[in-house]
Amino acid sequence: NAGVMQNPRHLVRRRGQEARLRCSPMKGHSHVYWYRQLPEEGLKFMVYLQKENIIDESGMPKERFSAEFPKEGPSILRIQQVVRGDSAAYFCASSPQGADTEAFFGQGTRLTVV
């Protein structure tokens, strides 16, 4: 059973470009969480999705950031018009139910904005 797959592992974007980060949850998992991690910091919650629904996006910036988890295919975190401050590691986690079951993390996408 493959784990949580994130791609790309590394992404370099120029300021003003768009970044698309993909997350394929573990088989049978219908809950996806996105977190952002700055160097030497813990993980900060961004958004929690179930299939086709955003459950909690309280940690996501109101502008330029969006997330989706379609019925078919991976979850996508989209950052429009990236700025240098968006440079970070973005981690996706999945669980079969809510967070009261164990969540498993992918290896992350490291976004660098130049």
Add this chain to the structure above:
Amino acid sequence: TQLLEQSPQFLSIQEGENLTVYCNSSSVFSSLQWYRQEPGEGPVLLVTVVTGGEVKKLKRLTFQFGDARKDSSLHITAAQPGDTGLYLCAGEPQGGSEKLVFGKGTKLTVNP
């Protein structure tokens, strides 16, 4: 607002020493999890504690959940260089929306 405070932030010890890492909050958590993260990798779940006062052991690691479910500790006995990493605690706030909130982590270095 940082719901989970971890201490110490950095810890450097010699192989064979014991250590304790703390995770504290003024909030009550339905459950609390400990993760270990290595550079360039995602966090890996070590343990989940659910019941106040619960103690779980994983080889040389002992995890405790406070009676009031507001704090937790991780104790490592006879640390080894392979224990080096970033230790993160995470909890699901009681009555929350099922999202995990994370502490900033304790960066542990075990020197041979």
